[in-house]
Amino acid sequence: MKKSILFGWAVLVLGACGKIKKENSEVSKVIDAPNIIYILADDLGYGDLGSYGQEKIRTPRLDQMAQNGIRFTDHYAGNTVCAPSRASLMTGLHQGHAAVRGNNNNILSSSDFTLAEMFQKVGYATALMGKWGLGEVGSTGEPSVQGFDTYFGYLNQIHAHNYYPDHLIKDGKKVLLNNKVIFAQEGYAKGIGSAATEKNEYSHSLIIKEALRFLDSPRQKPFFLYLPLTIPHANNEGELTADHGMEVPNLGIYKNRKWPEPEKAKAAMISLLDADVGRILDKLKDLKIDRNTLVIFTSDNGPHKEGGVDPEFFDSNGALKGTKRDLYEGGIRVPFIAQWPGKIAPNTVSDLPTAFWDMLPTYADIIGYSLSTETDGISFLPTLLGQSESQKEHDYLYWEFAESDHDAQAIRSGKWKLLHIYKTNSWELYDLSNDIGEENNLINDYPDVVEKLKAYMEEAHIYDSDYPLEGEPLPATSS
Structure with a gap:
């Protein structure tokens, strides 16, 4: 997908929020x-x-x-x-x-x-x-x-x-x-x-x-x-x-x-x-x-x-x-x-x-x-x-990676780090302020934090057909 198309969507999604x-x-x-x-x-x-x-x-x-x-x-x-x-x-x-x-x-x-x-x-x-x-x-x-x-x-x-x-x-x-x-x-x-x-x-x-x-x-x-x-x-x-x-x-x-x-x-x-x-x-x-x-x-x-x-x-x-x-x-x-x-x-x-x-x-x-x-x-x-x-x-830092068994997304917002691992469709949440080694998954303990970071993930990611994350649905196409 051309960058101009990516940023057409990015401006619509992020412009009002001041992320760019x-x-x-x-x-x-x-x-x-x-x-x-x-x-x-x-x-x-x-x-x-x-x-x-x-x-x-x-x-x-x-x-x-x-x-x-x-x-x-x-x-x-x-x-x-x-x-x-x-x-x-x-x-x-x-x-x-x-x-x-x-x-x-x-x-x-x-x-x-x-x-x-x-x-x-x-x-x-x-x-x-x-x-x-x-x-x-x-x-x-x-x-x-x-x-x-x-x-x-x-x-x-x-x-x-x-x-x-x-x-x-x-x-x-x-x-x-x-x-x-x-x-x-x-x-x-x-x-x-x-x-x-x-x-x-x-x-x-x-x-x-x-x-x-x-x-x-x-x-x-x-x-x-x-x-x-x-x-x-x-x-x-x-x-x-x-x-x-x-x-x-x-x-x-x-x-x-x-x-x-x-x-x-x-x-x-x-x-x-x-x-x-x-x-x-x-x-x-x-x-x-x-x-x-x-x-x-x-x-x-x-x-x-x-x-x-x-x-x-x-x-x-x-x-x-x-x-x-x-x-x-x-x-x-x-x-x-x-x-x-x-x-x-x-x-x-x-x-x-x-x-x-x-x-x-x-x-x-x-x-x-x-x-x-x-x-x-x-x-x-x-x-x-x-x-x-x-x-x-x-507000957040965002990464995604699509390569064989390593397909994943990650986002950090303040002390919180959320990972989405596509192979297992699993989610992990860590408090980096006291768990820099990401040992204690808090995904079930802070639902409000998880929802906030998931929303940031949706805001940050724009689908690119050259690099779809594994398991990500294809975008809708007109008939």
Whole structure:
């Protein structure tokens, strides 16, 4: 279903209720336009960083970044898997409205307005380095037609499974690498998913190198750098070369730990990620632009259990229930750290519920852009600046996910979280204020709360024939 049709219904349903925000906060008028870097880890869990409780994996640079800025405890990804999560980030739409709602048909359309396009409109230089996953060369979703002046990395998310691919893509052209690979011959990854038989050039390191080169480039205008990195996602085709799927050049400080090899590799990947975030921050200092640069770090969804790892080994979801592909908190609640010297007070913690679709209006406030497109987001710039008294809050946050046995809807409103699991047509209600692990289903105890949240669900979801939730009735058709 076209987004214009979706929003035709959305405006009718939500317009009078004020759920779609169209104007910016007054706070935007007093903020100088900064450089902005948004770093997105891939499948990093809520509990994988030291600042979020991790005790075995070392992440000193990200922990220091949290001390230098603000750490959100209740930030949510756009979805529990890659493509729809990133689509919500780019378009400012939750999964009841976004055109991309799953890992299939994951191409942004020409009618989608992305935050990168917004930055371009006000004169920012825009760059993408890493994994895109929302459209390939020549499609309406290619980064170059979605607001990016330049890009480098992977366009296809299955291609991105392999950390030692035979090529990456830069501005529409293949960059051949000195790796030899074999490709999957069957299944969903046929002809795209691969594993290396000769490993020489590590894609993550090449992406970081390209990002640092971009930062070094002389320019007369501010920049937006989007860094959707691939670490610590697994190579799901790792079995093609009889290896586990946690590909990393070396195990570093974890080499001699008495841990399973995949777990050593996962820890090494996360520590490498941490070190490379540190390199980005150091570069900003070297260039003397750190005080005029907002840096954000987060993850696209919860931790995976692929490539030979067990998320319980490092307690990667912390106190949360569920992992990637679940709409429990462990699948969608993610770490979120922001640093902006002189603007964001150091060592700040916020429990404001926020989500990926809030980034579009937040950035709009920062750069003084008046949004004319619909968004499900609310700017949380006041919270970043320590002006919580003027912070607006969501009536609810909404997710849906349609993939095999995982079809579900979830909604959070205040302390309440309601899940609808389609396979069993069951409902679960949790009070997150004292049950963050979603252990005590209160569905029979608070009927008024359940009815209120069900009404919000109906308000938020617009049927899309490409991604019907399992068991959802087809819309009525005229005879």
